Amino acid sequence: MGVLEQFRLDDRVAIVTGGARGLGRQHALALAEAGARVAICDLLDDAGERTRAELAALGRDALYARADVTAGEQLDSFVQEVMRRFGRIDILVNNAAMPSEGVPLSDVPDELWRKIVDTNLSSMFYVGKRVAARMLAAGSGSIINIGSINSFVISNIAPRHNVTYCVAKAGVAQLTRGMAAEWAKQGIRVNALAPGYILTDQTAASAKIPEVYERNVANTPMGRYGRLDELSGALVFLASDASSFMTGSVLTLDGGYTIW
Numbered sequence: 001m002g003v004l005e006q007f008r009l010d011d012r013v014a015i016v017t018g019g020a021r022g023l024g025r026q027h028a029l030a031l032a033e034a035g036a037r038v039a040i041c042d043l044l045d046d047a048g049e050r051t052r053a054e055l056a057a058l059g060r061d062a063l064y065a066r067a068d069v070t071a072g073e074q075l076d077s078f079v080q081e082v083m084r085r086f087g088r089i090d091i092l093v094n095n096a097a098m099p100s101e102g103v104p105l106s107d108v109p110d111e112l113w114r115k116i117v118d119t120n121l122s123s124m125f126y127v128g129k130r131v132a133a134r135m136l137a138a139g140s141g142s143i144i145n146i147g148s149i150n151s152f153v154i155s156n157i158a159p160r161h162n163v164t165y166c167v168a169k170a171g172v173a174q175l176t177r178g179m180a181a182e183w184a185k186q187g188i189r190v191n192a193l194a195p196g197y198i199l200t201d202q203t204a205a206s207a208k209i210p211e212v213y214e215r216n217v218a219n220t221p222m223g224r225y226g227r228l229d230e231l232s233g234a235l236v237f238l239a240s241d242a243s244s245f246m247t248g249s250v251l252t253l254d255g256g257y258t259i260w
């Protein structure tokens with residue numbers, strides 16, 4: 001197979017969680033452009049429907065369903081709906097997450113700690129386990145968990161350091177290795193993407209604070225935030241046969257942020 005053909009996803013079926021907007025929407029569009037049929041879930045129905053229409057406009061069969069990634073029964077129904085509609089699941093992008101806590105660690109309520117860890121880490125187990133059951137039956141699949149530079153380093157936005165978010169994202173890296181170890185022999189590859197600062201709805205609020213924006217830019221050797229589309233190549237690479245000997249890796253795309 002030619003090298004560019006290895007990136008094609010024709011006839012594959014992908015799930016992207018949190019695919020209504022931001023990076024999840026971008027991931028869904030990239031997978032569809034490479035040929036995949038895509039199912040997205042989210043809690044934002046209007047944005048979800050808009051993204052579904054954009055996917056359909058690319059000529060791909062697409063589905064949006066409301067499903068909370070922390071709610072097991074909703075995930076059971078969502079996975080069943082995808083199987084009914086498309087008959088298979090080849091790719092899972094565990095993307096949904098909530099923003100960091102924005103307060104010093106000593107002020108984080110227990111309930112907020114639990115919610116961030118549940119949404120940003122445990123959800124990848126809840127969704128991954130359910131989708132992997134279908135992939136194990138089929139004998140193949142590619143799972144991509146969305147980590148962060150905070151899988152490796154703590155945010156430096158003193159006096160707060162978003163510790164809960166960073167702990168959850170560090171867990172995503174280890175969950176990725178654990179899933180990869182468990183399922184490698186059964187044809188499922190599991191890798192993670194660790195992006196640096198990208199301008200999205202999630203980062204827009206903090207990026208409006210000049211001090212935060214300037215610090216993030218100064219801490220990034222390339223001297224800028226990333227664009228939404230700058231993760232698409234790596235995402236399609238991990239989803240496709242182009243990365244067929246790769247599992248358990250955490251791929252960093254951060255403009256050099258973790259060099260220093």
Ligand SMILES: NC(=O)c1ccc[n+]([C@@H]2O[C@H](COP(=O)([O-])OP(=O)(O)OC[C@H]3O[C@@H](n4cnc5c(N)ncnc54)[C@H](O)[C@@H]3O)[C@@H](O)[C@H]2O)c1
Pocket residue numbers: 017018019020021022023024041042043044067068069070094095096097098099119146147148149194195196197198199200201202203
């Ligand atoms: N933007 C960045 O700079 C950046 C950097 C590193 C990693 N990331 C990661 O990339 C991913 C996407 O981030 P983004 O910036 O596009 O954020 P975003 O807030 O714009 O998008 C997240 C999406 O997930 C959905 N979501 C949240 N909780 C959910 C739940 N319980 N069930 C279902 N859907 C839910 C939201 O509604 C939203 O559509 C996240 O995992 C984030 O941590 C982002």
